[in-house]
Amino acid sequence: MNYVLKEFVDILTKPKNLFKIPNMLLVVLSYGLCKITRRNITLGYPFLMMIEPTNICNLRCPLCITGSKLMTREDGLMGLDNFKRLIDEMGRYLVHLTLWSQGEPFVNRQFVEMVRYASDRGIKTMTSTNGHFLIENAENIVRSGLSTLIIAVDGASQETYEKYRVNGKFEKVYKGMLAVTEAKKKLKSKTPVIELQFIVMKHNEHEFDAIRQLAHECGVQVLSFKTAQVYTDDQAEEFLPKNEKYRRYELDDTGHFKTRLEEVNFCRWVLLCPVVNWDGTVSPCCFDKNAEYPLGNIFSDGGMRQIWKNENYAKFRKQIFTKRKEIPICTNCSEGLEVEVFEKEEINSELFNIKNTNESVAV
């Protein structure tokens, strides 16, 4: 069965999620109404959410605004108490939580506790990491109930890897993946599903077979090939791969890049999944990296439910439905692209079939 479909069935069949279904239906209904009428109609509350544990990172990746020091927001960490406040408000609706935005989640030492708090409420959790903190956290990650662990590895050797993951240690990430796989075996847990994510770039596009081999060795279940986001013509020239299948941009004869957008005046994220930054600011999506379009703050503006239906969100959605091209972040994002952002391969699928589920693992 398709991996995403499997996840969906798994979410809906968890007893703790059954009473969340009426709200999900309301959100799906308002999504459909917005798509047809192009008006802001918000019934229900988000059942998906992205939360940023921190915007700080240990690496210096050149296409990331944290890594390249272009982040204009203050550096910081979300406190566990604030995280719990948010989950206490939204836990009755949430079925899936994405735990990252900018920054490396494991830099926040309370991160694993956050995952556990959400998992205990039946919420599926997914995070994405550069893999440098896995060795010391392996067993706790498995015990936390984390559903999906995405590990970014954009090279099959130190030499290729460090061209993009500046300051990164390939061997540490490799051993970290093995450590989580070993911890899953030891604790007889089928979660987290480990997804190795490979951003396809000019300097690594020859390594598809090598990364497949690496994924097998490390007990990974899903391998995803992702397209890169660039911001300047120079970056396009330096990083975009030759293989056009893995480019979300067209290059004209003079080397200027343009996003390959198919659908312009729509966006599912503003109707489905708010982003809460570490300081409580709500952004429309993870492309608003510097929170230039703040929609409210969950700690000072009445909480997430109030913000979801406030005037700022309504105005932003209306602009998306009518003049998306006028919003700078929306002209260089992955929503409505004519190419797939990810290409996923399921591997080591026997590891999905371990009998004991994570819910039975003692904390």
Ligand code: SF4
């Ligand atoms: S940047 Fe993209 S994902 Fe974000 S609100 Fe705009 S269209 Fe939606």
